[in-house]
Structure formats: C-alpha cells, structure tokens
Amino acid sequence: MTEMVYGALPVQAGEPILPKWWRTLDKWTMSCVLMLFVIGLLLGLAASVPLAERNGFDNxxxxxxxxxxxxxxxxxxxxxxxxxxxxxxxxxxxxxxxxFVALALLPVFGTDFGKGATRWYSLGFASLQPSEFLKPGFIVVAAWMIAASQQINGPPGTLMSFGLCLTVVLMLVMQPDFGQACLVLFGWGVMYFVAGAPMLLLVIMAAVVVMGGVVAYSSSEHFARRIDGFLNPEIDPTTQMGYATNAIREGGLFGVGVGEGEVKWSLPDAHTDFIIAVAAEEYGLVLVVILILLYTAVVARTLFRLMRERDTFIRLAGTGLVCTFGVQAMINMGVAVRLLPAKGMTLPFVSYGGSSLIAGGIAVGMLLAFSRSRPQGEIADFLRGHGRGHGHQTGPARGHGRG
Known part of the structure; x- marks a missing residue:
C-alpha cells in the first residue's frame, strides 16, 4: 500500500551509501550545476584565449x-x-x-596582484582567496548558532553569530572587498529573517548598512571611484563597463557568432568578472536567459525543498547557502548590465577562478547534503502528526518520495 500511495519503498537497514545517496539526492539541482560548469568551459574557450596570448601561454x-x-x-x-x-x-x-585565520593573515602574507585589494595568497602555481572558502563555512556556523539559540535554555546564539558576522565583514572591508562583505552580511540577514527576526530590526539593519556605505564612500577612494562611475550617466567606452555594455548591445538576440566577439580582446577580466558580456556578445540573449533560468532553478527548487524541512539548523543553513549563491550570480550579471556598481565578483561555476570554483563546489555540496530527502524531515508531516495527536508514519515514506 505504501508503494502504491507514495511510489517509494521504505528505507532498508544497511542500505549501501551510493544507492541511498542517489535516491535521496536532488538530481535537478545537481544537473543545473553541471550545465553551468559546461557552459563555463564553453565560454572559457572564447574568453581566455586573448589573455593566454598576452601572457605568453598556450591558447x-x-x-x-x-x-x-x-x-x-x-x-x-x-x-x-x-x-x-x-x-x-x-x-x-x-x-x-x-x-578566518587565513583572512586575518592576508595583510602580512597576502598580495593584491596589482588590483588594489589584498585578497589572495600567491602559491606560485596558483592563487588562493580565503574569503571564497570563508562564506560557506560562516553561513553554516552562523546557522548552527542561531538554531541553538531557539532551543530551551540555549545560548545567545543569534547575538554571537551577529558579532561574528560584523567581525568578518570588518575584515573584508579592510582589504577592501565590499562585494564579499555584502554577501556575508546578506547571508546572515536571510537566516535571521527565516529564524523569525522582527521586521523593524531588519529595517534598522538596512539603514545601518546604508550609513556604512556613506562612510565607505567618504573614506575609501576605491569605493568612491566605483560608485561615481556607476552614477555617471555617461559611460566611457574605453572602460571595462563601456566595453561590456557595448558587447551586450552588439550581441542582440542570437549573438554575433561563436568566436566572432571582440570584447574578449579589450576586457582584462573577460574570463572572470565580465564573462556574461562574452556570453551575450557571441551567443546573444538566448544563452543569457538560459543561465538565468539555471540559477533560478537551483534557488527555487532548493527553497521549496527546505520549506518542508523540520530541522531548524538544516533549514537555516540551506537557505543561507542557496540565497548567497543566487545573489552572487545576480550581482555579477547586474554589474555587467550596469544595474549595480562594479564589485569584482565571479559568476558561480561559469567564471574562471580556482578558489571560486572549488569553494563553490563545497558550498553546493553542503546544499545538496542539507536538501536530501530524509525520514521525518518534512515540517508538514510533523504538523499533521501533531494535529491528529497520533504517531502516524507518513513522515518517513514522504521523506523518501522526493528526489
């Protein structure tokens, strides 16, 4: 009867890990991430060749x-x-x-690679950006603290996580790396909101962020220059933003053709921060829409699965991870079309970058682990069971009917 109603067999004791993993995995999310990676390689074939030639490497x-x-x-x-x-x-x-320790030691051992911000460690064969690995770790740790604060006689986890968040944000701003600082603050804010934060407090936090932006504008030449460039109605065609805007305009609906784009020869960051400009010029609006749909599918599907999750920690951590993933993609594309000021942020799984790719893989792996189907993992079953006042066994069967 269970199979007829729910279409899935109950969990068997001692089930091998690989079949269990595959059965409970959100395969749609993993497929979307794989497609993003493949598209990134495809765009890299076009965008990185000019840079390789300039640096004396193979194409x-x-x-x-x-x-x-x-x-x-x-x-x-x-x-x-x-x-x-x-x-x-x-x-x-x-x-x-x-x-966190690596981030704290950046002023001593880090390098800026001539970009005006000390964000990386030079390893000789590659570079390492600690902030990329800090984000998923911070979100999970903060979710753990917030979830612990909701338990009876629990610690003041929400306050502790907020203090940790401010510490991380301050360290990132000192690099300066305002983009990553905004992502960390956003991730914490989303989890705090899902945990039941009062709206008035969130409005106050937003006002504090705006005030912080005003202070940064008046005290940081790097930050002020980017804001001024964004607010200027005239776009200098010889700047990165000018090249990207022109490339997107030239691409039209179907693009100028594979390998026919010109922006990759002008933009030094065509393979990283402005990869969407290469996609729009050579493949047109069609590929850009596909990318947007893939990111939207990952975020929407994961949030719907997490809405049915009963465990507070899993729900908070998963929401923070997937919302940060989606907002990072939105910021990268928003910068390219001049909806947002320049941030120096990669497009997840599409832009070139070892730290970004590997940290993104770990973050999505965490997300997939949190969104896997688990027995009695759905909040709807929990509420129905309490409403009836009996220990019905619908939870385990429904928990494995998804995926």
Missing part, C-alpha cells in the same frame, strides 16, 4: 586550468553531498576557522 592554458579546478570542485561537491548534516556542520566549523 587554451586557462581553459585547461579551469577544467582541472572544475573537476576538483565537482568531486568536492559529490563527496560533501554524501555527508550527514552533522558531519557537514563539523567540517564547516573547521573550515571556517582555517579560512
């Missing part, structure tokens, strides 16, 4: 490196997605501590 030097980084990221994603939420949380705590 596909950066594409080959992106493939290596991407495969590493996908392996990390799959391994992380097989873990239990408890194990993910423990590893996230360790990863956050390591990334």
């Amino acid at each position: 596909f030097h950066y594409v080959e490196r992106q493939a290596v980084f991407g495969i590493t990221a996908l392996v990390a994603m799959v391994i992380t997605s097989m873990m239990s939420p408890t194990l993910v949380r423990r590893l996230a705590v360790i990863g956050f501590i390591c990334a």
Whole structure:
C-alpha cells in the first residue's frame, strides 16, 4: 500500500551509501550545476584565449586550468553531498576557522596582484582567496548558532553569530572587498529573517548598512571611484563597463557568432568578472536567459525543498547557502548590465577562478547534503502528526518520495 500511495519503498537497514545517496539526492539541482560548469568551459574557450596570448601561454592554458579546478570542485561537491548534516556542520566549523585565520593573515602574507585589494595568497602555481572558502563555512556556523539559540535554555546564539558576522565583514572591508562583505552580511540577514527576526530590526539593519556605505564612500577612494562611475550617466567606452555594455548591445538576440566577439580582446577580466558580456556578445540573449533560468532553478527548487524541512539548523543553513549563491550570480550579471556598481565578483561555476570554483563546489555540496530527502524531515508531516495527536508514519515514506 505504501508503494502504491507514495511510489517509494521504505528505507532498508544497511542500505549501501551510493544507492541511498542517489535516491535521496536532488538530481535537478545537481544537473543545473553541471550545465553551468559546461557552459563555463564553453565560454572559457572564447574568453581566455586573448589573455593566454598576452601572457605568453598556450591558447587554451586557462581553459585547461579551469577544467582541472572544475573537476576538483565537482568531486568536492559529490563527496560533501554524501555527508550527514552533522558531519557537514563539523567540517564547516573547521573550515571556517582555517579560512578566518587565513583572512586575518592576508595583510602580512597576502598580495593584491596589482588590483588594489589584498585578497589572495600567491602559491606560485596558483592563487588562493580565503574569503571564497570563508562564506560557506560562516553561513553554516552562523546557522548552527542561531538554531541553538531557539532551543530551551540555549545560548545567545543569534547575538554571537551577529558579532561574528560584523567581525568578518570588518575584515573584508579592510582589504577592501565590499562585494564579499555584502554577501556575508546578506547571508546572515536571510537566516535571521527565516529564524523569525522582527521586521523593524531588519529595517534598522538596512539603514545601518546604508550609513556604512556613506562612510565607505567618504573614506575609501576605491569605493568612491566605483560608485561615481556607476552614477555617471555617461559611460566611457574605453572602460571595462563601456566595453561590456557595448558587447551586450552588439550581441542582440542570437549573438554575433561563436568566436566572432571582440570584447574578449579589450576586457582584462573577460574570463572572470565580465564573462556574461562574452556570453551575450557571441551567443546573444538566448544563452543569457538560459543561465538565468539555471540559477533560478537551483534557488527555487532548493527553497521549496527546505520549506518542508523540520530541522531548524538544516533549514537555516540551506537557505543561507542557496540565497548567497543566487545573489552572487545576480550581482555579477547586474554589474555587467550596469544595474549595480562594479564589485569584482565571479559568476558561480561559469567564471574562471580556482578558489571560486572549488569553494563553490563545497558550498553546493553542503546544499545538496542539507536538501536530501530524509525520514521525518518534512515540517508538514510533523504538523499533521501533531494535529491528529497520533504517531502516524507518513513522515518517513514522504521523506523518501522526493528526489
């Protein structure tokens, strides 16, 4: 009868890990991420060739490196997605501590690679950006703290997580890296909202953020220059924004053709921050819409699955991770079409960058681990069971009917 109603067999004791992982995995989300990676390699074939020639490398030097980084990221994603939420949380705590220490030591051992912001460690064969690995670790740690504060006689986890958030944001602003600081603050704000924060407090926080932006504008020449460029109604055609805007305009609906784009020869960051301009010029609006739909599918599907999750920690951590993922993509594309000031932020799984790809793989792996179907994991079943006043067994069967 259970099979006829729910279409899934009950969990069997001692089920092998791979069949259990595959059965409970959100395969649509994983498929969307794989498609984003493939599109990133396709765009890298076009966008990175001019940079490779300028630096004296083989034409596909950066594409080959992106493939290596991407495969590493996908392996990390799959391994992380097989873990239990408890194990993910423990590893996230360790990863956050390591990334936090690395971030704190950047002023001493870091480098700016001539970009005006000390964000990286130079490893010789590659570079490492600690803030990319800090984000998923911080979100999981903050979710753990907020969830603990909601337990009876629990610690003041919400206040502790807010203090930790402000510390991380301050360290990022000092680099300066306002984009990553905004993402960290946004991730914490989303989790706090889902946990039941009063709207008035969120409005006050938004006002504080605006005031912080005013202070940053008056005290940071780097920040002020980007804001002034964004507010200026005239676009200098010789700037990165000018080249990107013209490329998007030239692409039209179907693009100018594969390999026929010109913006990749002018933009130094065509393979990273402005990869969407290359996509729009060579493949047109069609590919841009496909990218938007893929990101939207990941965010929407994960949020719908998390809405049925009973565990507070899983619900908060998953929401923070997926919303940060989606907003980062939105910011990158918003900058390219001049809806937002320049942030220096990559497009997840599409832009070139080892730290971004591998950290993104770990973050999505955590997300997949949190959104997997689990027995009695849906809040709707929990509420129905209490409403009837009996211990019905609909939860376990429904928990495995998804995926």
